[in-house]
Amino acid sequence: MNLSKKTIIALVVAAIALILAICVFVWKKPQSSSSSQENSASTQDHPVEKAEVLPYLNLTETKASYAVPFCEKKNCIDVDIQTIKTQDAWLNSWIEKNQAKVIQAQINLKKDLSLQQAINAYVKKSDEWQDKYSKNRAYELHIRTRIASQRNQYVLLQLALDSKQEEITIKDRYYFFVADRKLHKNLTLLDVLKKDQQPTVHQIVQTAYQDWLKKQTADVNKQAPKTLYWGQADWFFDGEGVGLHYQANQITKDAPQLDIYLTTEQTKKILQPQVYEQMF
Numbered sequence: 138m139n140l141s142k143k144t145i146i147a148l149v150v151a152a153i154a155l156i157l158a159i160c161v162f163v164w165k166k167p168q169s170s171s172s173s174q175e176n177s178a179s180t181q182d183h184p185v186e187k188a189e190v191l192p193y194l195n196l197t198e199t200k201a202s203y204a205v206p207f208c209e210k211k212n213c214i215d216v217d218i219q220t221i222k223t224q225d226a227w228l229n230s231w232i233e234k235n236q237a238k239v240i241q242a243q244i245n246l247k248k249d250l251s252l253q254q255a256i257n258a259y260v261k262k263s264d265e266w267q268d269k270y271s272k273n274r275a276y277e278l279h280i281r282t283r284i285a286s287q288r289n290q291y292v293l294l295q296l297a298l299d300s301k302q303e304e305i306t307i308k309d310r311y312y313f314f315v316a317d318r319k320l321h322k323n324l325t326l327l328d329v330l331k332k333d334q335q336p337t338v339h340q341i342v343q344t345a346y347q348d349w350l351k352k353q354t355a356d357v358n359k360q361a362p363k364t365l366y367w368g369q370a371d372w373f374f375d376g377e378g379v380g381l382h383y384q385a386n387q388i389t390k391d392a393p394q395l396d397i398y399l400t401t402e403q404t405k406k407i408l409q410p411q412v413y414e415q416m417f
Contacts, residue, residue: 142291142321152287160374170322175189191225191290191318191319192222192223192224193224194224194225194228194284194287195223196221196222196223196284197221197222197223198219198220198221199219199220199221199222200217200218200219200220201219201220201233201236201252201280201282203216203218203252203253203256204250204253204256205256205260206260208275210267210275212267212274212275213275214259214260214263214275214276214277214278215275215276215277215278215279215280216234216256216259216260216277216278216279217251217279217280218278218279218280218282219279219280219281219282219284220232220233220236220280220282220308221282221284223379225318225335225404227318227321228292228316228318228375229357231294231314231316231323232267232282232294233251233252234251234252235294235296235312235314235323236252236255236280236282236296236338237250237251237252237254238255239260239280239296239312240252240255240256240258240259240278240280241255241258242312243259243278243298243302244259244262244302246258247353259276259278262276263275263276263302266302266303273303274301274304276300276301276302276303277299277300277301277302278299278300279298279299279300280296280297280298280327281296281298282288282294282296282297283295283297285313285373286373286374288374288376288416288417289415289416290317290319290320290415291315291316291317291318291324291374291412291415291416292315292316292318293313293314293315293373293374294313294314294316295311295312295313295373296311296312296313296314297309297310297311298310298311298312304328307385310384310385311382311384311394312371312373312384313373313382315372315373315374316369325368325369325372325380326338326367326368326370326372327368327369328340328380329408329409329416330407330408330409331407331408331409334406334407337403337407338345338367338405338407339367341397341399341403342365342367342381342397343364343365345395345397346364346365346395346397349395353392353393354391356373356391357388357389357391360389360390360392361388361389361392362388362389365383370382370383371383371384372415374416376417377398377401377404378398378400378401378403378404378417379399379404379407379408380396380397380398380399381395381397382394382395382396382397383388383395383396401417404417405417
């Protein structure tokens with residue numbers, strides 16, 4: 138078959154074009170693969186940070202889980218602990234531990250006990266009291282539990298106690314505890330202070346304490362300590378700032394409760410910046 142000169146030239150041009158197209162395709166493929174690998178490596182080197190989402194509390198009021206021994210006496214111990222359950226398993230455990238602490242505080246115990254163990258110790262103390270004299274009445278203990286405040290990972294627990302022990306009646310005695318849900322930690326005020334602000338807090342506390350003492354009886358002043366310790370005291374936070382709480386009879390016998398409130402400015406000054414930002 139005889140081909141014309143023009144036809145031969147056209148075929149040669151087409152062949153060259155085809156070869157060039159194949160070369161370009163082969164060159165681009167590794168480039169694309171390399172780019173993809175680089176992007177993948179970049180993603181691995183700089184992973185996308187996911188915001189930590191804490192479990193929603195979804196508070197439910199209920200009776201605490203515990204048992205009281207069967208009583209055959211005419212006058213039996215009365216224990217009633219109303220609690221709250223949440224979707225946060227750690228927080229539920231923390232609440233129960235603090236309920237156990239409060240129960241132990243009524244009988245001067247400071248042990249690492251579960252709620253049931255604390256109740257058992259309380260029942261034993263009541264039995265010992267009744268065994269001393271036939272007319273001695275069994276102990277009575279009522280605890281109400283609530284989340285008084287919550288800001289981000291910080292939770293303020295309030296336990297309100299009514300009791301009757303050895304003919305001494307207590308009404309509305311409050312205990313406060315603060316938790317960091319993110320760190321799974323019970324917090325004291327010392328845990329959240331700036332390192333250089335302890336002297337500032339000490340001065341605020343002592344000034345408020347001296348003002349409080351001036352309003353107390355001579356007996357209270359005689360028994361009260363000269364300096365009020367605050368490092369492990371109950372503390373709380375509200376919409377304005379932090380504060381310290383001392384129960385009635387805690388500072389000295391027959392003394393009323395003492396609450397010390399810090400202003401917003403004082404609170405901002407003493408707290409670690411990251412804590413203040415999340416708590417207020």
